[in-house]
Amino acid sequence: EAQVTQNPRYLITVTGKKLTVTCSQNMNHEYMSWYRQDPGLGLRQIYYSMNVEVTDKGDVPEGYKVSRKEKRNFPLILESPSPNQTSLYFCASSPTPTTQQYFGPGTRLTVT
Amino acid sequence: SQQGEEDPQALSIQEGENATMNCSYKTSINNLQWYRQNSGRGLVHLILIRSNEREKHSGRLRVTLDTSKKSSSLLITASRAADTASYFCAEDKIIFGKGTRLHILP
Numbered sequence A: 001e002a003q004v005t006q007n008p009r010y011l012i013t014v015t016g017k018k019l020t021v022t023c024s025q026n027m028n029h030e031y032m033s034w035y036r037q038d039p040g041l042g043l044r045q046i047y048y049s050m051n052v053e054v055t056d057k058g059d060v061p062e063g064y065k066v067s068r069k070e071k072r073n074f075p076l077i078l079e080s081p082s083p084n085q086t087s088l089y090f091c092a093s094s095p096t097p098t099t100q101q102y103f104g105p106g107t108r109l110t111v112t
Numbered sequence B: 001s002q003q004g005e006e007d008p009q010a011l012s013i014q015e016g017e018n019a020t021m022n023c024s025y026k027t028s029i030n031n032l033q034w035y036r037q038n039s040g041r042g043l044v045h046l047i048l049i050r051s052n053e054r055e056k057h058s059g060r061l062r063v064t065l066d067t068s069k070k071s072s073s074l075l076i077t078a079s080r081a082a083d084t085a086s087y088f089c090a091e092d093k094i095i096f097g098k099g100t101r102l103h104i105l106p
Helices: none
Strands: A004-007 A010-013 A019-025 A031-038 A042-051 A054-057 A076-078 A087-094 A107-111 B005-007 B010-014 B019-024 B031-037 B044-050 B055-058 B061-066 B071-076 B085-091 B100-105
Touching: A004 A087, A010 A019, A019 A031, A019 A087, A019 A107, B005 B085, B010 B019, B019 B100, B031 B061, B031 B071, B044 B055, B044 B061, B044 B071, B071 B085
Parallel strands: A010 A107, B010 B100
Antiparallel strands: A004 A019, A019 A076, A031 A042, A031 A087, A042 A054, A087 A107, B005 B019, B019 B071, B031 B044, B031 B085, B055 B061, B061 B071, B085 B100
16 A cells, blocks of 8 residues: 555653654655645645655755665654644655655644 | 645534645745644544645545645635644645644534
8 A cells, every 4th residue: 555654653851852754655756755744834845855865955954864875764853842843744645746645643742 | 945835724623524634835946745643642644635636535635725825725625623633734845734633623
């Protein structure tokens, strides 16, 4: 089944404790991206990747890192999480940046 | 920013009625997409309309695009309770607006 998976689905952590949210797709898509969704702000793009080893900042990259060592995986790294990073995070993939995006189920992160 | 803006922000209608949502954008586009999001879940792609198309249908969905006005509309006909969701438009490089929250009343 074609899908985008994210782990964990829920995470409560403390300020400053490094964490990684994994994202994996099995559709051989070249384009992958991360979004955060906050009430009243809609979805905002954090980082995106056009292909392996090619990543770029989105609209709100501060406090985040990503890597794209393999085509299928695009982890989101928070080196030192802060409470303002409490949000709902979505990973998405697509064949190209302008075609239909396939979204993961979301990761709800709470930083205390 | 190319972020689209959906209008209205929220909409409540009776089951069976038609729901219309609008999207406006600022710059030229190659295509525009509509997505649906059920509460707390990932977005699901509904329909893509290219800049050289004026109207597109998919089941109960009808999308129009007016490039001269830089706007698009999504019409859901004969709404059902399952249509309750947030709806987002996105242009080209998938820049999302804040969405329209649609609530279908029984």
